Amino acid sequence: MNNRRSIGFTLVEVLIVVVIMAILAVTIIPQFLGNIEESKVITARYNLSRLRAILEEYKCFHHGVPPSSLVELMRSTDKEGNIGVGPSYTFGPYLSALPTNPLTNSDVVSAITNSPATSSDVTGNSGWLYNSKTGELWIDHLDYFQE
Secondary structure (H helix, E strand, C coil), X not given: CCCCCCCCCCHHHXXXXXXXXXXXXXXXXXXXXXXXHHHHHHHHHHHHHHHHHHHHHHHHHCCCCCCCCHHHHHCCECCCCCECCCCCCCECCCCCCCCCECCCCXXXXXXXCCCCXXXXXXXXXXXXXXXXXXXXXXXXXXXXXXX
């Protein structure tokens, strides 16, 4: 009798492992994709909340007047909101950079005049919608701009 024994896996064993891995992939991957989208929404809301808090802080130090643009949040200002350098410009900077809106992958700010923002203001191309007269800020995304 020949006692030859093959070392390795049979084709059936390999196919069973491949089928099990495919079933796991089909059930697990969609859950991760949903979590990615949800995390983008949570991050956008957090960034919006943070920016709104910084705008309120700015207004507290500047006679209740909001900045004319969000760029002022990244500069030093005096009590009147003038941008400059030196000992009389003691306020700010409040931010080192504008946060990105992860839903649009943009940190660009679109100036709007409506208050509150309307769906016609939403472009989906910029990160944020800002009304400099009121200091109000929204997410530039049709599903989330009213938050």
